[in-house]
Amino acid sequence: MHLPRPRGPISAALGTALRGSPHALPSSVLDHAQRPGGFALSDEDLQVSLWICYELSYRGFSDVDEDWETEPSLLAVRAALEKRMLASLRDLTSPPPRATNAPAALKAMIDADDGPGLALYLQRHATAGQFAEFVAHRSIYHLKEADPHSWAIPRISGRAKAALVEIQSDEYGAGRLERMHSELFRAMMRDLGLDDTYGAYLDQVPAVTLAVSNTMSLFGLHRAWTPALLGHLAVFEMTSSLPNRRYGNGLRRLGHGTGTTRFYDEHVEADAVHEQIAMHDLCGGYLEDHPEDTGKLLFGAACALAADNAMAEFLLQRWESGRSALHGVLETDVA
Ligand SMILES: [Fe+2]
Known part of the structure; x- marks a missing residue:
């Protein structure tokens, strides 16, 4: 690159x-x-x-x-x-509540967030071109999927570490290249006629899409922000199943088969399990040993929601006004 x-x-x-x-x-x-x-x-x-x-x-x-x-x-x-x-x-983001029960606080934060409805739009209304744009946006993160959260592995211990490694192992395909989530995403990109090269759409995505990745990297590259990184991952896992089901349904509506929807289908199942591990074992386990980090962990969780919502709002606003959500024209090698 x-x-x-x-x-x-x-x-x-x-x-x-x-x-x-x-x-x-x-x-x-x-x-x-x-x-x-x-x-x-x-x-x-x-x-x-x-x-x-x-x-x-x-x-x-x-x-x-x-x-x-x-x-x-x-x-x-x-x-x-x-x-x-x-x-x-x-x-x-709002200042995190003074919570003593992290899993309950995370759940309440997510329940209170109604988001801009991007997944529903992609399921029901997006054109093939808009879906391809969405995938190009997401490629900035998904082509290095899981890497930012892996920075936390050497920084934590005990129950939380075991939970994190379990989640990350699935993200990396449990050692099988073709099952790595970043590879599943690349396969989907190729099916949609997109360039699956790492960073191929870097010049075309707007600031707000880069901000989604930068938020994770900021938390990942500073040990002081490790609790925020864990909260961020927990929100990712806890808010993944339903949107991924909708993304897959959107592709099916546009005529794609299971080969193309595999990335999303995989996340519907995997993240239903990861949600519980992230909420109880990762965040709950970490805060049992570090209760003083509750505020930071919930801040990271709130940032995950806020950054994702900002990107979703941008895409929807662009599409609703009949414009592209990318800089320049998205070239695909299928009609
Ligand atoms: Fe994944």
Whole structure:
């Protein structure tokens, strides 16, 4: 994967600098990153810059020296962007309740969230082109599905660790390549005529879609945010079964068979089990040992809902006004 196209002064400066050997970034880049802006989740320059910084800790870019990952001036820029991102996430979420029973608090939070109804739209109304756009958006996360939450594995212990490994093992196909969820997603992309290359749609997705992934990476790459990462994963698992059933139904309505819907069908079953493990063993187990982290864990859960809802709202608004939800035209190799 190559560096994405710049979307403003910060990503432009990163793009220029990162193509060279690691060196101190000009102080103007940090100045830009520290400048207070509007709502961070829809800030194109902020989100693509943060995505670039984070990707250095995942698979990196073919045109970037891997030693950039720990360049202090780049980490300072990343920290400034994260500060703005966290401020917007706090604005977007209510302060977590003072809960003593984490599973009940998670359940109540999810029950109170009615979401913008993207899954229902995809089930009943989306055109083939809109469905393909949705999959292109989701590919930013699903092509590295489970990776952000795996950062928590070495940081926790006991019952919570066993629960997390059980969930992640399923995500990675229990050691079988063809069952890895990211591979199931790639197979679906190919069936829909989409490019299944990692990062293929990076330049086409808006800030809010990058923000969904960046939220996970922010929690994953800081040990201090581990409880938030666990809460985030719990919401993912607890809100997955019904929407995935609807996505699969949407594809079936559009004429696709079980080969194409397998990614979604797999999640209907797997996540019904994962929901219980995540709620009781992962979050409940973790907070038994770390009750002081309840607020952080519930904040991560609230952020998962908020970021996903922001992306869903964006897609629905675009489609309802007859526009594409991507930058540029989505090219597919099927009609
Ligand atoms: Fe999955």
